[in-house]
Structures are given as C-alpha cells and as structure tokens.
Amino acid sequence: MSSTFDTVANIIAETCDDISRDSIKPESHAINDLGIDSLDFLDIAFAIDKAFGIKLPIERWTQEVNDGKATTEQYFVLKNLCARIDDLVAARSA
Amino acid sequence: MRLEYFQLIDRILAVSLEDRTIRTEATVPTESTIFQGHFPGMPLMPGVLLLEAMAQTAGWLVIALMKFERMPFFIGANGVKLRRFVMPGERLAGEASLVHDGSGFAVTKARLAGDGKPVCEAEIRFRTVPFPNEEFRAHVEAWARQLAFPLEVPRHG
Numbered sequence: 001m002s003s004t005f006d007t008v009a010n011i012i013a014e015t016c017d018d019i020s021r022d023s024i025k026p027e028s029h030a031i032n033d034l035g036i037d038s039l040d041f042l043d044i045a046f047a048i049d050k051a052f053g054i055k056l057p058i059e060r061w062t063q064e065v066n067d068g069k070a071t072t073e074q075y076f077v078l079k080n081l082c083a084r085i086d087d088l089v090a091a092r093s094a
Numbered sequence: 095m096r097l098e099y100f101q102l103i104d105r106i107l108a109v110s111l112e113d114r115t116i117r118t119e120a121t122v123p124t125e126s127t128i129f130q131g132h133f134p135g136m137p138l139m140p141g142v143l144l145l146e147a148m149a150q151t152a153g154w155l156v157i158a159l160m161k162f163e164r165m166p167f168f169i170g171a172n173g174v175k176l177r178r179f180v181m182p183g184e185r186l187a188g189e190a191s192l193v194h195d196g197s198g199f200a201v202t203k204a205r206l207a208g209d210g211k212p213v214c215e216a217e218i219r220f221r222t223v224p225f226p227n228e229e230f231r232a233h234v235e236a237w238a239r240q241l242a243f244p245l246e247v248p249r250h251g
Contacts, residue, residue, distance in 0.1 A: 049196055
C-alpha cells in the first residue's frame with residue numbers, strides 16, 4: 001500500500017508534464033520549488049479529493065495565507081500537505 | 095441560440111439539486127454572420143461553440159447548486175468529442191451532471207444530443223468564485239428567468 005506522499009507525488013507527476021516524479025520530495029514546496037500554478041493545483045486537488053475521498057479546503061487555506069494567519073509552507077510543502085490529507089481522511093473515518 | 099451574444103442555451107428544462115443534473119435545449123439559428131465564415135457554401139455550427147453550449151449547460155447547473163451565490167468560470171475541458179456535424183436550424187438537447195464539488199472549483203460532465211443521437215460530450219471544469227458585484231449577479235438572475243430557470247431564482251439585485 002503506497003503512502004500518502006507517494007500517491008500525491010504520483011498525482012503531481014501525472015498532472016504536470018514538466019515535473020518529473022524523481023524531483024518531487026517531501027520537502028518540496030508545491031509552488032516555490034515545483035512551480036505548480038493555481039490552475040494545475042486545482043487539477044491536483046481534484047485528483048487528491050478523488051483518491052482519498054476528501055475535499056481539500058483550498059479556499060480556506062488560501063484565505064488564511066492571504067490574511068497572514070498561516071504561511072504557504074504550512075499547506076503547500078508536500079509533507080505538510082500530506083499530513084493535512086491524513087487528518088482529513090482520519091476525520092472522515094471518525 | 096443567439097450566437098453573436100454568446101447565448102448558447104434557449105431554455106433550462108429541468109434542474110435536480112438532489113441528482114445534481116440539468117437539462118437544457120437550444121436551436122441553432124438558421125442564419126448568422128458566423129456561418130458566412132464557417133463555412134462559405136457549407137454552414138456548420140463551430141465545434142468551439144458546441145463546447146460553449148455544453149459549458150453553459152453545466153454552468154447553469156453549478157449556479158443552481160450554489161444557489162446563485164457563486165459564479166462558475168470555465169477553466170478547462172477534457173475528453174472533448176465532437177461526434178458529427180451540426181447544421182443551422184438543428185434542435186439540440188443538453189444535459190450535465192456534477193462530478194465533483196471541490197473547494198473553489200467544480201467538475202462536470204456535459205453532452206449535447208440532436209434527434210436523440212449524441213452530438214458531443216466533455217468533462218468541463220470551472221473555477222467558482224463569489225459574484226464580483228451585485229450588478230453582475232442581478233444580470234445572471236435576470237438571465238436565468240429569461241431561460242425559464244425552473245427553480246426559484248433569488249433576487250439579490
């Protein structure tokens with residue numbers, strides 16, 4: 001059974017033709033390091049939602065970043081994103 | 095259809111909030127300046143406008159599901175298939191369903207048929223945002239009434 005990170009990394013590599021699977025690390029920042037733009041991130045979010053049966057709260061996260069209540073690292077560094085995904089999966093199962 | 099005004103839907107026949115589906119209808123005009131160029135001597139409904147007709151069908155579904163609080167903007171399409179020519183005067187039936195309600199985006203599937211036979215289909219994606227101003231929302235609400243939107247249309251404007 002693949003880890004959350006493996007699933008997310010595979011989704012990113014499949015969605016973004018210019019990002020190789022090998023370049024995607026847990027420490028990678030989706031925007032700053034991988035250069036994923038907002039449109040591609042919606043495709044990735046759709047694939048993550050489907051794969052994990054959740055709804056990533058992207059709008060809330062974006063608002064928190066815009067309001068200075070959170071940093072992009074909290075949500076868009078992949079290891080942190082994967083932790084959020086695990087939390088959402090756990091909350092759905094609870 | 096009023097092609098020059100980008101109104102690709104004539105009427106909204108049914109909306110099901112429970113099933114997350116919509117049905118529309120539209121008739122391709124017999125005359126339009128568009129047919130002067132597409133094509134001289136062989137007028138055809140442009141495929142990009144068939145895609146737009148599907149997007150408008152699916153877009154009205156998203157507006158309905160979001161209770162006229164948010165506006166869908168077309169951001170992408172996958173699996174577009176244009177199965178046959180569509181001629182001036184042809185009557186089309188539109189259908190769309192919601193595939194996924196994401197955070198700030200929606201994914202739909204839409205199709206058009208003519209005379210009971212498939213014309214085109216696509217997965218259509220939208221970014222959804224709150225209406226940027228009340229004037230725009232009032233316009234969309236008025237437009238919904240013109241299309242005989244079958245559910246209650248809010249009156250924000």
